[in-house]
Amino acid sequence: MPLWNNIAELMDYYIPPPPSVYWFDIVRVCNLKCIMCPQSKGLKPLREKMSVDVFQSVIDDICENRPLVKLYLSGEPLLHEGLFEMIEYAGAKGCRTMIHTNATALTRETAERILSSSLTFLCFSFDGCSETVYERLRPPARFEHVRSNIERYLALRRERGGAGPRTAIEIIRMDETADKLGDFVSEWRGTEVDDVHVAEYTTWHGLVEDRRIEKRSGPPEYKPCAAPFSHGCILADGTVVPCCLDVNGRMPLGNVTTSRFREIWAGSEYRQLRLEMLTGTFGPNCICDRCDNTVREI
DSSP states (O other): OOHHHHHHHHHHHOOOOOOSEEEEOOBOOOSOOOTTSGGGTOOOOOOSBOOHHHHHHHHHHHGGGOOEEEOOSSSOGGGOTTHHHHHHHHHHTTOEEEEEEOSTTOOHHHHHHHHHSOOOEEEEEOOOSOHHHHHHHSTTOOHHHHHHHHHHHHHHHHHTTSOSSEEEEEEEESTTTGGGHHHHHHHHHTSSOSEEEEEEOOOTTTTSOOOOSSOOOSOEEEOOOSHHHHEEEEOTTSEEOSSTTOTTOSSOOEETTTSOHHHHHTSHHHHHHHHHHHHTOOOTTOTTTTOTTSEEEO
16 A cells, blocks of 8 residues: 555544644734734734633633643734733643743833733844844834833843743844844843844745845755644634744634634644645645745755
């Protein structure tokens, strides 16, 4: 029997364990138009904010294995008025929580709320390697304003003896930041942040220009992606998508407003995607074909 048939038969019976990580696109609006983000090109019109009720119903469904719940994807999480209610609800259900923020809206009051909340992880998306580069990458943000917001948060954290979520700061490796990465890491490692991340650039399935330092050359080699087997991703309107790069819902797998996530996870759409991922036999125009996460340079 051909190998493909064997895999297909196995997939009829195999359902992966529930995801260990979930992305909730709780808000699709942002106050910045960063050139490396799909926000700069405009997102597909969908519901702008996830309701607290929908979020809580999904948490009730998925909390059993105490996953990491990331309350961000396409927008700025601090712009959701129910953010802290969501953090506390998920935390009370045993989930770990995380947000990425551009820190433009990080007022003193918000910083104090974060430090006294049950949030597990916080990451600042800063790319603040220089005023000129930062303001070109993240319009209309102002370098000194954002830097001051972050420094005030860190000072408040220091006053509280390091309380609050584990805190990181991140810069994206790309053409504009390539020669400043070392200085950025050295500078912030000397502060109260727990981690300094250098994130790899992604084109978001071709939604933004390729600004990677090392461009692809030569024929690519296929590699399966782990997302359909271990990650959950839910857009603001409840649409379940295969991974955190599908911000426009181009591959809907179900909707949590009409079905439980665990039913969608075990459903035929997810099963078909996992089969295609294992065999590398994607349909026409599938977003997984030649994605940054399914090709490897030879």
